[in-house]
Amino acid sequence: MTDQTNAPLVLAVPSKGRLQENAAAFFGRAGLKLAQLSGARDYRGTLVGVPGVEVRYLSASEIASQLASGAAHLGVTGEDLIRETLPDAEGSVELLTPLGFGQATVVVAVPQAWIDVRAMSDLDEVASEMRLRQGRKLRIATKYVNLTRRFLAEHGIADYRIVESLGATEGAPAAGSAEIVVDITTTGATLQANALKILDDGIILRSEANLVASLKASWGEGQRSALRAVLGRIAAEERARTSREVRAALPESGGIDLAGIAALHEAELPYGAPKGLDGEIVLRCPAEAVFALSDALVQAGARAVSVRRIDYAFAAENPLAERLLARL
Ligand SMILES: Nc1ncnc2c1ncn2[C@@H]1O[C@H](COP(=O)(O)OP(=O)(O)OP(=O)(O)O)[C@@H](O)[C@H]1O
Numbered sequence: 001m002t003d004q005t006n007a008p009l010v011l012a013v014p015s016k017g018r019l020q021e022n023a024a025a026f027f028g029r030a031g032l033k034l035a036q037l038s039g040a041r042d043y044r045g046t047l048v049g050v051p052g053v054e055v056r057y058l059s060a061s062e063i064a065s066q067l068a069s070g071a072a073h074l075g076v077t078g079e080d081l082i083r084e085t086l087p088d089a090e091g092s093v094e095l096l097t098p099l100g101f102g103q104a105t106v107v108v109a110v111p112q113a114w115i116d117v118r119a120m121s122d123l124d125e126v127a128s129e130m131r132l133r134q135g136r137k138l139r140i141a142t143k144y145v146n147l148t149r150r151f152l153a154e155h156g157i158a159d160y161r162i163v164e165s166l167g168a169t170e171g172a173p174a175a176g177s178a179e180i181v182v183d184i185t186t187t188g189a190t191l192q193a194n195a196l197k198i199l200d201d202g203i204i205l206r207s208e209a210n211l212v213a214s215l216k217a218s219w220g221e222g223q224r225s226a227l228r229a230v231l232g233r234i235a236a237e238e239r240a241r242t243s244r245e246v247r248a249a250l251p252e253s254g255g256i257d258l259a260g261i262a263a264l265h266e267a268e269l270p271y272g273a274p275k276g277l278d279g280e281i282v283l284r285c286p287a288e289a290v291f292a293l294s295d296a297l298v299q300a301g302a303r304a305v306s307v308r309r310i311d312y313a314f315a316a317e318n319p320l321a322e323r324l325l326a327r328l
């Protein structure tokens, strides 16, 4: 066996396309600065200030394959590509957290001219009729071959043939290479431009970019500690972004039910309860709970309450890392 002690954690980052900019921005917010190695023949880089990490720049679909094979430990890619590339996604990767960008929906779309075809059950009829009357199978253009097969099987549709598409999928019906398509859509503009419509129950998957970890990669001690560092920063940024710090001057009279108020508004006391009865207390609550919490504090006698955004909120717990480590 080779010595894996010094092997780095491989972090796969989109090198092009729609996810690239957003992915770099996401790491940047978490204080993880990507530095591309200049002169390297292949696309490699490092994370400034985080040792033991090798960054690899790959296309979104290559990232899905490398997570599947275990060549990459962590990566950013679309859930659509994960579900398409990995027959057993649950068993081979962990979707750590959705990232709020790269939204796209994988859909079944048919020509708008097919007025009577609105649902998957209508499509089943069309397919059977084509088979019976014309002796040929309904052709579906897609690059989502596995997602399409699975979805059609769930709807009991078997009379069809997949035409693998490598791009401009929506043009297939007009070009005569297929009758219908399965593809991703975001604004719907491409479907509209090609006179296609989504079937009412034709939504296969709502996807967005995710931070994904491979369960197939080799996770030595060095890689685990790099993982804690990377995910600790990501969690600190997420915790900070979704919460607010609420500081209150407690009433001189004392007698405020802090624990009760905190529980009611999903707030916590990250630095503990105050020592004396008067003084300042720091709470942290979900961003959407600040007004209710502040009102409650004032009503309970707080003399002043201020709310601030925070940049990072580090904590002893590292929920993202713990969830993954528990599965390794
Ligand atoms: N409108 C969109 N069109 C395509 N992909 C999108 C869109 N919005 C989000 N995505 C996400 O980005 C992923 C990668 O798409 P992108 O177009 O960047 O690369 P690709 O299609 O794999 O490569 P290329 O287009 O260069 O062949 C998609 O699988 C999807 O998860």
Ligand SMILES: O=P(O)(O)OC[C@H]1O[C@H](OP(=O)(O)OP(=O)(O)O)[C@H](O)[C@@H]1O
Residues within 6 Å of the ligand: 166, 167, 168, 169, 170, 183, 184, 185, 186, 187, 188, 189, 190, 191
């Ligand atoms: O619903 P819309 O907002 O119109 O977006 C959907 C289109 O965008 C993507 O194509 P892309 O531009 O990535 O080209 P590709 O087919 O070469 O991947 C996708 O494959 C659709 O064609």
Ligand SMILES: [Mg+2]
Residues within 6 Å of the ligand: 017
């Ligand atoms: Mg594309």
